[in-house]
Amino acid sequence: MKNTALSDTHIKLNAKMVPFAGYNMPVQYEGINAEHETVRKAVGVFDVSHMGEFILKGADALDLIQRVVSNDASKLVDGKVQYACLPNEQGGIVDDLLVYRIDEKTYMLVVNASNIEKDWNWISKFNTKNVEMHNISDKTSLLAVQGPLAAKALQSLTAIDLAAMEYYSFQKGVFAGIPNVVVSATGYTGAGGFEIYCDNEHALQIWDAVFKAGAEFGIKPIGLGARDTLRLEMGFCLYGNDINDTTSPIAAGLGWITKFTKEFTNDKNLLQQKENGVPQKLVGFEMLERGIPRHDYKIVDANGTEIGIVTSGTQSPSLQKAIGMGYVNTAYTKEGSEIFIAIRDQKIKATVVKFPFYKS
Numbered sequence: 001m002k003n004t005a006l007s008d009t010h011i012k013l014n015a016k017m018v019p020f021a022g023y024n025m026p027v028q029y030e031g032i033n034a035e036h037e038t039v040r041k042a043v044g045v046f047d048v049s050h051m052g053e054f055i056l057k058g059a060d061a062l063d064l065i066q067r068v069v070s071n072d073a074s075k076l077v078d079g080k081v082q083y084a085c086l087p088n089e090q091g092g093i094v095d096d097l098l099v100y101r102i103d104e105k106t107y108m109l110v111v112n113a114s115n116i117e118k119d120w121n122w123i124s125k126f127n128t129k130n131v132e133m134h135n136i137s138d139k140t141s142l143l144a145v146q147g148p149l150a151a152k153a154l155q156s157l158t159a160i161d162l163a164a165m166e167y168y169s170f171q172k173g174v175f176a177g178i179p180n181v182v183v184s185a186t187g188y189t190g191a192g193g194f195e196i197y198c199d200n201e202h203a204l205q206i207w208d209a210v211f212k213a214g215a216e217f218g219i220k221p222i223g224l225g226a227r228d229t230l231r232l233e234m235g236f237c238l239y240g241n242d243i244n245d246t247t248s249p250i251a252a253g254l255g256w257i258t259k260f261t262k263e264f265t266n267d268k269n270l271l272q273q274k275e276n277g278v279p280q281k282l283v284g285f286e287m288l289e290r291g292i293p294r295h296d297y298k299i300v301d302a303n304g305t306e307i308g309i310v311t312s313g314t315q316s317p318s319l320q321k322a323i324g325m326g327y328v329n330t331a332y333t334k335e336g337s338e339i340f341i342a343i344r345d346q347k348i349k350a351t352v353v354k355f356p357f358y359k360s
Helices: 007-012 032-041 061-068 113-125 150-157 200-217 224-234 267-276
Strands: 016-020 023-028 046-047 052-059 080-087 093-103 106-111 132-135 140-146 168-173 178-184 193-199 280-287 296-301 306-316 322-329 338-344 346-353
Touching: 007 016, 007 023, 016 113, 016 338, 023 224, 023 346, 032 046, 032 224, 046 200, 046 224, 052 061, 061 106, 061 132, 080 113, 106 113, 113 132, 140 150, 140 200, 150 200, 178 200, 193 200, 224 306, 224 322, 280 338, 306 338
Parallel strands: none
Antiparallel strands: 016 023, 046 140, 052 106, 052 132, 080 093, 093 106, 140 193, 168 178, 178 193, 280 322, 280 346, 296 306, 296 338, 306 322, 338 346
16 A cells, blocks of 8 residues: 555544555545535645646647547646546546646646556557656645635635636645645635645645644545545546446536547547437436435336446435436436436435536
């Protein structure tokens, strides 16, 4: 198991540690529901240093990115971030990722922890023009400071005007006395906030400074358990659950990050899917009867015929009801469609709803 630069800190804080994507990670501290509420209402800090970061440099860096990602990175300007995915040649998704434009010839890609090696090998395969590539994952720490009070909690640590930062933008500057820290107005909770990228050697200093500065705002450490319930309430896909090597971005509702203004891997097949439709689509649903949907539970119709599969599910702490995501036959994708989740030989009634589940 790999440790992050902060693993010992989590252990001292009595976090429940679990193996996740090859790392020893905190899943919870005081409890998922309490941590979830802290992020929705105030501010919390996640150690997400297990995520991967690649730097791509050179005159052809953008060309390489354009050929491997689904979104149109030519629309980026310095200091902007874009969500995208890496389509594979069979119609599925290698990974979903963030693309940061540092300057005209320098980009940072942020990828999922479990896919670092896979993504590196995939992108390298297309690097026919000798773009300079650096995998900085093992030396980079990442804190996600999330919640409506995040800007107030962090402002004393930097001259960057945090409240004025647009969503999906970033700035490099001095943070907690450390130069060259990337502060990014991104996150996977739907609660607002920032992600802070630094070298491992500065992670503990930044962690401590963040907690000192945020003390008056009720800042708390948050584990990966609440990260999952928060992202699910927003209807955000989790790689390995809702999207994978076999799921199409069109079926996953990621058509908005799949731009046919350029050529990229498997674009012709995906364009056909967009124009002709797909047999199943990812939907959100709320349970109408008691029961919690879980990954891989079958979705059935009123007669018990299988029409899909659950990819994510939980008891929503904010909504106090069970919610889930899953792929269903297109006849059942309309809002209000009645579906049933097969839980222990029973059909539990649910209804299809629009994302996000949680509306602030």
